Amino acid sequence: MSVQVKRRADYQPPAFSISTVTLNIYLHPTKTRVVSQLQVKREGAADAPLVLDGEKLSLTSVAIDGATVSSPEVSDTTLTLRDVPDQFSLEIETEIDPDNNKALEGLYRSAGVFCTQCEAEGFRRITYFLDRPDVLAVYRVTLHGDKATLPTMLANGNLVERGENADGTHWVTWHDPYPKPSYLFAVVAGDFDLLTDSYTTMSGKQVALELYVDKGKRDRGQFALDSLKRAMKWDEETFGLEYDLDIYMIVAVDFFNMGAMENKGLNIFNSKFVLADQATATDDDFFNVESVIAHEYFHNWTGNRVTCRDWFQLSLKEGLTVFRDQQFSADMTSPLSNRVKHVRVMREHQFAEDASAMSHPIRPDEVMEMNNFYTVTVYDKGAEVIRMFHTLLGAEAFRKGMDEYFRRHDGQAVTCDDFIAAMQFATDLDLTQFARWYSQSGTPELSVESEYSKEQGRHTFRLTQRTKPTADQQEKLPLYMPVAIELIDKQGIHYQDNEGLINNGLLILADEQVEFTVDADVAELTPVLLGSFSAPARVNNNLSPTDCLTIFKYAHDDFNRWDALQQLYDWCIAQYETGHPERISKEIWSGLKSVIEAEQDNAELLGECLVVPSFETLCQTRADIDVASLHAAREAFCQAFAEMLEPQLAALYARCETQHYVYEQEAVNARRCRNVVLAHLARLTTHIDTVQQHFSSSDNMTDTLGALRASQYGENDVFEQLMAEFESVWKHDPLVLDKWFALHATQPREDILAHISMLKEHPQFSTSNPNRVRALIGSFAFYNSTGFHAADGSGYKFVTDYLLTLDKTNPQVAARIVTPLTQWHQYAVSHQEQMKTQLARLLNEKGLSRDLFEKVSKSLAYDKHTAN
Incomplete structure (x- = not known):
């Protein structure tokens, strides 16, 4: 198979621009007719042909300024028109088959609903077009369809006209006044239940809010609508960004490849990120609904008003918007749980991608298929790079940089370099080296070595960074990264370095190695590196179990306390792998008992700290993995964990009992902690009844799922029994x-x-x-x-x-x-x-x-x- 490789270095501006798009779409399950009228202007060479993208289309006609083109050049992927004027009106009529579009790209029909998905290159499955993100046009769209089966017909922008025909069909016209790329085009048509609300912006503008869901599911949409209003308010207060259209619409559909899509004014969502109530959704589901609703709303500015010049710049909108939704979620819920959640994604999935054949920078250099750009590297590592901007500049200067970014580029398709330049405007720091994060792939590894001079009472620390060669790049350069550091002795005293390199707990590592000294009249000093995951890197710190327990006891940052226990659990599992579980001493088990007893009233912290690293996370700290051996080692440690800590876990389980369900953070923390503890207790035959009682007494999906997951660790017949009961209900x-x-x-x-x-x-x-x-x-x-x-x-x-x-x-x-x-x-x-x-x-x-x-x-x- 021969597939053309597309390279960022080969970017060329479009030879033509399209200023306005007028579409008439006559909806039919198998023969949808699309009539497009484009206002086209030459921007490049005088002899350049107009080459439009198109896939899976049946071409009916082409006309230039009203004159039919008799023999257009058509291939499987293009429509080529030669000798065209410098400025002209182009009319194209195509026919498509939504029912048989099982790829769910372009315009498709599932469960009686017409729906579009155009990012990255789906618009070319609707009509011939310059389907690239740097071609921005104003759209006017008229939808025609059967009124009985398609009473609701939506598109981007504001509703301007509607009417009915004598044959039982009707039509609706939508106009989006803001130029947008074709990937943000959207159409939805079907029969829905509707929730409505309104929001008054900070300038006093009234915005109509509409949420469309499947019939009978209206009550499960209220939380999403409330989340939207919280996101709108937060974006105004945090970044001064106000919504711009008269209406904001969200549609939930069951058949959708992505989580959601930020089409201008008409967001299309996978229904799993909209529908939520106590009976059917877990606390995590509620969290995800709020987070994804916010993410797509935030795209209105970081993605829509300012968009990507080309798909190699995808992290420009996605990394930035993921960071924004993470900050929003932290403000709405728990900063600790949010940070832990995101770091788990990085360690389980992004580190693995960095170390694989699919390694690439957050701004990739080449690709074969644009859909493969939607990676944890572009999204999640991209967000971590934005977080480092925020850390280095501080909240005030970061906001200044964001303001400048919008001032310079509103209504434009731009690059990651344009964003870096706006941030550079807001700071005296030289961001030249920092920009390597956009072009260098791989996960940097931080190592620390220390020496102690008893005579001088001085510790010397050397912090080193190294990024291993990756599949796409062999040569690596030092990165500029903020490294959060705590230095703690066995009594919990914190120390500062002599050179003043650590400011407000942050050290800047810009070279391959940095050395600093600490005066401390103690032989052992524990360095805690990369607090709160201040940079997307691995850490080789060789902490002993005693060091880990010291960090948990004395570290200022709760993330560091959580991370120390994760390292301790990893070490313990390694002892089982090597056949030496006896190395897990009584002191270690006593230390873990003390953890639970000391923090018994801190359900938020314990709910994270009592989670043993997943198999997938453990894989990232090992090579040449024997799956059976690692799985058995983890299972053995988890079994010992339950047995050795059973009294403390049982007492904590009872202490975390909640009353009737509410989605409020204190209750969420208690439920999470209780379900984590239940999963440990379920490994003990003496607690089979506890699992069954947890299931039968649950008044919410969080606890119901908690019992089902816990039953996976116990006797199989209990799992099967509970799963059968669950299926019969749902x-x-x-x-x-x-x-x-x-x-x-x-x-x-x-x-x-x-x-x-x-x-x-x-x-x-x-x-x-x-x-x-x-x-x-x-x-x-x-x-x-x-x-x-x-x-x-x-x-x-x-x-x-x-x-x-x-x-x-x-x-x-x-x-x-x-x-x-x-x-x-x-x-x-x-x-x-x-x-x-x-x-x-x-x-x-x-x-x-x-x-x-x-x-x-x-x-x-x-x-x-x-x-x-």
Whole structure:
């Protein structure tokens, strides 16, 4: 398969601009007619042809200034018009088939609803166009459809006209006054329940708020609508950003490849990030609804009003907007839990991507398929880079830089360099070296060495950074990073360095190594590095168990306290791996008992600190992983944890009991802590009744799911019994049933493949529903370590068999689920060979999508020895 590689260095401005787009869309399940009228102007060479993008289109006619073009040049992906005037009106009529668009890109129809998804390159599946983010136009869209089946027809912008026809059809015209790229175009048509509200902006403008949900689910949309108003208020107070249109609409649909899409004025959401109530949604679901609602709203400025020049700049909008939604969520809920959540994503997924064949900077240099840009590196590491700007400049200067960014670039398509320049305007710091974060891939590793001179009473510390070669880059340069540091002795006294390099707990590491000294008349001083994950880096600190417990007891930053216990748990699991669990001394267990007893009233902290690192996190601190050995070691430690700490855990479980459900942070903290503790107790036969009682007495989905997850660690018949009860209640609710499928997929059972095969035949399973596929197949591939990594390779083959089918209809989802296979380099040779065998099967498949081809071909070409 020959796939063209696109490179950032090859960027050229568009040869033509399009100032206005007038669309008439005649909606039909299989024969939707799209008539577009474009006002086109030449911007480049006088002899350049107009080459428009188009895929899966049936061309009916083309006319220039009213004159029909008799023989347009049409290929599978382009429409080429030669010898066109310098300025002209172009009319194109196409026909598309929404019912059979199973890729869910462009305009498609699922469950009777017409819906669009145009980011990154979906608009070309609707009509021929310059489908690139630096072509901004004003859109006027008229939708025509059957009034009985499509009473609601929505598009971007403000509603300007509507009417009815004698044949039972009706039409609605929408106008968006703000120029936008085609990827932000949106249409939704169907029959919905509607929630309405309004918001008065800081300048006194009244904005109508409309939330569209499936019939019968209106009551589950109120939290999302309330979240939207909180986000609007926060953005005004924090960044001075006000909404600009007369109406803001959100539509929730079940069939959607992404989480949500920020189309101007008409956000389309996966229903899992809109619908939430006490009975059907967990605390995490409520959190995610609020976070994603905010994220898409914040895009109105960081993504829509100022957009990307090209897709290589994707982190310009996504990294920045993820940071903004993280700050919002921290203000709305718990700063500690928020930070822990984001760092877990970095350590479990982004570090793995950095170390794989798919490594790339947050501003990539090349790509085959644009959909593959939507990565944890671009989004989450991108957000960490923005966070470092905020840390280095401070909140006030960061706001100044943001103001300057909007002042310079409102209404433009710009680059990451433009954002850096706006930040540079707001600070005296030289950001030249810092900008390397945009162009250098890989995870930097920080190491610390220390020497103590008893005669001088002085400690000398050397802090070193190194970024290993990655699949895409061999040469690495030192990065400019803020490193939060605490220096603590065994009595909890904190120390300052002699040179004054550490200011307000922050040291700037710009060279490969920095040295500083500390005067302390004690032989042992514990350095705590990268507090609150101040830079997206690994730390090699070689802390002893005693050091970890000292940090937990005395560190100022609660994140550091959590992180110290994570390192302690990792060390303990390593003792089981090497066959020396006896090294986990009585002093260590006593220290952990003291942790629980000392913080028994701090449910927020304990709810995070009592979580043992996941298998996926543990993989990031190991190489050549023997999956069975690591899994067994983790299970053995968790069992010992429950047995040794049972009295303290049982007392904490009772102490964290909550009353009737409310989604308020204190109650969320208590429920989280109680469910974490329950998962430990469930490993003990004496607490089977506790799990069952937890399930039967639950008045909310958080505790119900907590009991089901806990039952996975106990006797299998209890799990099956509770799961059967759960299914009988929720079998007709798609979002809740996704949770049921995911729990089955992650169950550690010997017959897991037969079990999943049976679930694929379940009446509620559908390959055309991305949520359901991710719940069952995705959960198995990403989070069932023993099943997916079965020694005989059967798990790899099972997922590959499914991907071969899925890729033919939905390449985007297939390319995401293949990720665990592409990270073969982490594992022992026996695993590597079997994973590569399945990747080779994919690569040899005729007609493989660009999405899968890019990931699979890069993975098979990757030599892990070049990245050491």
